[in-house]
Amino acid sequence: MPITRSETKPQAKHARHDLEIAIPVTRDHFDQDEEWVVVHHENEWRKVRLHDYAEVYSIPGLYDRWVYDIFRCRSPQKVGGLLDQALKRESIDPASIRVLDLGAGNGYVAKVLSEYGIRSFTGVDIHQEAAAAAERDRPGLYQNYIVGDMTNLHERGRKVLDLVRPNCLTCVAALGFGDIPPEVFAAAFNSIEPDGWAAFTIKTDFLDPKDRSGFSVLIRRMIDQGVLEVAERESYVHRVATDGEELVYTALIGRKRGQTEPSWVV
Numbered sequence: 345m346p347i348t349r350s351e352t353k354p355q356a357k358h359a360r361h362d363l364e365i366a367i368p369v370t371r372d373h374f375d376q377d378e379e380w381v382v383v384h385h386e387n388e389w390r391k392v393r394l395h396d397y398a399e400v401y402s403i404p405g406l407y408d409r410w411v412y413d414i415f416r417c418r419s420p421q422k423v424g425g426l427l428d429q430a431l432k433r434e435s436i437d438p439a440s441i442r443v444l445d446l447g448a449g450n451g452y453v454a455k456v457l458s459e460y461g462i463r464s465f466t467g468v469d470i471h472q473e474a475a476a477a478a479e480r481d482r483p484g485l486y487q488n489y490i491v492g493d494m495t496n497l498h499e500r501g502r503k504v505l506d507l508v509r510p511n512c513l514t515c516v517a518a519l520g521f522g523d524i525p526p527e528v529f530a531a532a533f534n535s536i537e538p539d540g541w542a543a544f545t546i547k548t549d550f551l552d553p554k555d556r557s558g559f560s561v562l563i564r565r566m567i568d569q570g571v572l573e574v575a576e577r578e579s580y581v582h583r584v585a586t587d588g589e590e591l592v593y594t595a596l597i598g599r600k601r602g603q604t605e606p607s608w609v610v
């Protein structure tokens with residue numbers, strides 16, 4: 345059968361079906377930042393930790409196969425559905441939304457949001473390999489992709505934000521666990537236009553008053569001080585872990601009604 349041009353495109357959905365992956369069979373609990381697999385790539389089996397993002401993204405299809413197919417992650421769909429619901433309630437056209445996708449990775453979140461009619465995407469990630477994987481797996485989806493640190497953004501990144509003026513922060517499956525810390529989340533939130541939107545997911549335990557990650561204090565202050573006006577809040581299963589445990593996250597969608605204070609980041 346002839347191979348069409350689109351079938352030869354190196355997109356994630358094609359690459360992920362060719363990958364051979366072995367997942368540890370275990371009842372032992374791994375912390376989320378300790379999970380690993382072995383993957384067959386370039387004629388050898390390699391052990392890769394999920395949180396070694398540079399290595400994960402450099403293997404075409406690995407992130408999507410592991411997180412979305414095997415771990416059945418549904419966070420982008422949850423955030424997309426709730427954001428769509430909130431926009432519809434306020435009769436806001438999704439085409440007017442300009443997303444700043446923090447911890448964008450290889451672009452799965454932007455892909456889901458584009459299915460709801462959102463067209464403007466600026467990615468931000470700390471890893472260059474994430475930007476390269478987004479262009480490899482979902483070419484052209486992001487008009488801009490900033491590789492950098494939102495608390496200390498380089499000149500080029502600041503210019504992009506000044507030009508685009510994002511009015512919606514998305515941050516999916518990227519808060520805590522050595523990924524995005526509270527100060528980076530706060531800086532990204534503060535960069536959104538007044539009365540814009542925030543749509544994010546966070547492990548529900550991080551919202552518990554006993555939590556020590558800093559997110560519980562920051563997000564409770566944002567809500568209590570009226571800086572984040574919650575439109576939708578839902579607890580759901582984010583994905584399964586290596587041992588089969590269901591990981592419970594909270595999705596929050598809200599309007600930005602002010603700036604965070606530095607003292608809220610502890």
Ligand SMILES: C[S@@+](CC[C@H](N)C(=O)[O-])C[C@H]1O[C@@H](n2cnc3c(N)ncnc32)[C@H](O)[C@@H]1O
Nearest residue numbers: 397447448449452469470471516517518523524
């Ligand atoms: C679990 S992945 C989630 C990727 C994507 N949001 C998704 O849901 O498919 C977490 C992402 O956060 C990024 N990340 C970690 N620390 C960061 C930081 N300080 N600033 C920006 N991105 C960061 C990682 O490189 C990685 O791409």
